[in-house]
Amino acid sequence: MEYQEAKDKFISTWGSLGTLWGINKAMAQIQSLLFISTKPLSMEEIMEDLKISRGNTSMNLRQLMDWGIVTKELIPGERKEYFTTEKDVQELARHVAKERSRREIKPVIKILKDVSSIEDDGTAKTKELIKQTKALHDLAETADAMLTKIVSQEQNWLTKSLLKLIK
Amino acid sequence: MEYQEAKDKFISTWGSLGTLWGINKAMAQIQSLLFISTKPLSMEEIMEDLKISRGNTSMNLRQLMDWGIVTKELIPGERKEYFTTEKDVQELARHVAKERSRREIKPVIKILKDVSSIEDDGTAKTKELIKQTKALHDLAETADAMLTKIVSQEQNWLTKSLLKLIK
DNA sequence: TTAAACTTTCAAAAATTATTGAAAGTTTAT
DNA sequence: ATAAACTTTCAATAATTTTTGAAAGTTTAA
Numbered sequence: 001m002e003y004q005e006a007k008d009k010f011i012s013t014w015g016s017l018g019t020l021w022g023i024n025k026a027m028a029q030i031q032s033l034l035f036i037s038t039k040p041l042s043m044e045e046i047m048e049d050l051k052i053s054r055g056n057t058s059m060n061l062r063q064l065m066d067w068g069i070v071t072k073e074l075i076p077g078e079r080k081e082y083f084t085t086e087k088d089v090q091e092l093a094r095h096v097a098k099e100r101s102r103r104e105i106k107p108v109i110k111i112l113k114d115v116s117s118i119e120d121d122g123t124a125k126t127k128e129l130i131k132q133t134k135a136l137h138d139l140a141e142t143a144d145a146m147l148t149k150i151v152s153q154e155q156n157w158l159t160k161s162l163l164k165l166i167k
Numbered sequence: 168m169e170y171q172e173a174k175d176k177f178i179s180t181w182g183s184l185g186t187l188w189g190i191n192k193a194m195a196q197i198q199s200l201l202f203i204s205t206k207p208l209s210m211e212e213i214m215e216d217l218k219i220s221r222g223n224t225s226m227n228l229r230q231l232m233d234w235g236i237v238t239k240e241l242i243p244g245e246r247k248e249y250f251t252t253e254k255d256v257q258e259l260a261r262h263v264a265k266e267r268s269r270r271e272i273k274p275v276i277k278i279l280k281d282v283s284s285i286e287d288d289g290t291a292k293t294k295e296l297i298k299q300t301k302a303l304h305d306l307a308e309t310a311d312a313m314l315t316k317i318v319s320q321e322q323n324w325l326t327k328s329l330l331k332l333i334k
Numbered sequence: 335t336t337a338a339a340c341t342t343t344c345a346a347a348a349a350t351t352a353t354t355g356a357a358a359g360t361t362t363a364t
Numbered sequence: 365a366t367a368a369a370c371t372t373t374c375a376a377t378a379a380t381t382t383t384t385g386a387a388a389g390t391t392t393a394a
Contacts, residue, residue: 003293006285010300013278020271022187024382036296043341053384058342079339079392089302104187111180118173126170129203133177135256191352210371220354225372246362246369 007036011050026052027060031069031085040073040082068095097147105144112137174203178217193219194227198236198252207240207249235262264314272311279304 001009011032018028029050034041041049047057061083064070069092073082086092116133120126168176178199185195196217201208208216214224228250231237236259240249253259283300287293 001281001285003285003288003290003296006282006300007296009278010282010296013275013282017271017275020189022189026382036292036299038291038295054341055343055385056383059383062342081341087299089299089306093306104184108180108184111176114168115173115177115180118168118170121170123170124205125203128205129170129174129177132203132254132256133173139256139260193352221371222355222373223353226353229372248371 010036024060026050026056027063030057030060031064034070034083034085035087037084040075040084042080042082044080046083067099101144101147105140105147109137109140109144112140177203191227193217193223194230197224197227198231201237201250201252202254204251207242207251209247209249211247213250234266268311268314272307272314276304276307276311279307 011029014032015025015029018031019025029052030046033046033049043054043057043061046052046061047054050057061070064085065072070083070085073084075082086095112133116130116137118126118130120130178196181199182192182196185198186192196219197213200213200216210221210224210228213219213228214221217224228237231252232239237250237252240251242249253262279300283297283304285293285297287297
């Protein structure tokens with residue numbers, strides 16, 4: 001396998017993984033491309049490499065910036081905007097974890113809390129609803145606390161802790 | 168908030184969360200319904216409660232069984248099939264983690280390994296591709312090892328370990 | 335101020351994914 | 365063997381999501 005084949009394979013794999021996780025294909029592919037690029041890329045270069053339209057590139061770059069994993073790089077003397085992604089996988093994982101917590105997990109925890117706090121009218125079905133949503137609430141809180149912890153730590157906490165845990 | 172409202176809220180929240188995580192709406196809603204039900208439900212009851220078609224119900228129940236989180240319950244004397252889901256959240260989390268590892272993470276790890284193993288031709292771009300995919304490979308392996316560990320342990324390992332970790 | 339270089343927006347089109355429902359299939363009781 | 369009770373399959377349809385591309389918007393240089 002030589003360079004181009006390996007590169008394509010990486011980008012398409014990462015792209016379809018993104019799809020599976022609620023991140024769209026173009027967004028995942030742009031991030032992948034930047035992740036293995038040796039230099040910042042312009043919109044022009046991205047659209048050309050991935051064969052996607054200007055509009056699509058623009059919108060997805062914006063989303064990636066909202067996620068905090070892609071940043072604009074202004075090159076002195078250049079009119080165009082250039083883009084780079086976070087290159088450190090730990091930092092990348094931390095950003096993604098933080099965003100997923102904020103956008104998805106936290107809101108769900110709130111609803112689980114509300115639902116599990118309804119008044120117990122003594123019926124079996126109400127008791128079951130309360131019991132089960134409470135259990136889910138506790139699980140979600142624990143998982144989220146772990147994410148928060150990972151996110152708040154310095155460089156190598158994640159790897160170190162996990163290795164310790166697995167041993 | 169009374170029972171019906173709380174129930175609807177729970178099912179629709181869980182349903183949309185599922186969508187966000189690559190599990191379809193009907194599948195997530197059926198699982199939710201079973202999760203808070205006090206007794207096994209027939210296909211008839213599920214379709215009626217969630218207002219989805221027979222075909223849809225049948226297909227999604229099958230998928231839930233493939234995931235290992237829903238099982239058929241044969242009630243003596245009854246012709247119909249009844250369904251229940253795993254009621255223990257820990258066990259549920261373990262099943263889901265195991266399946267996601269097998270279906271999504273493991274295959275990606277394999278590709279990352281292949282891509283990061285291409286021959287180094289000495290160019291900067293090849294070096295970067297190798298370096299970055301190797302880093303991603305290591306991260307994915309660590310994360311997957313954690314999942315595997317969670318999956319392979321007895322009842323309360325998850326909660327206990329995580330609490331310890333967070334303290 | 336104008337024009338060139340560039341980016342963003344958004345309505346329409348395309349692609350993908352989920353859902354339906356009726357026909358085919360299966361199982362059980364008689 | 366037949367029929368009733370039930371489940372599965374799958375082609376057609378519907379719903380949702382993504383992508384396009386051209387017009388509108390913005391910034392900079394002269």
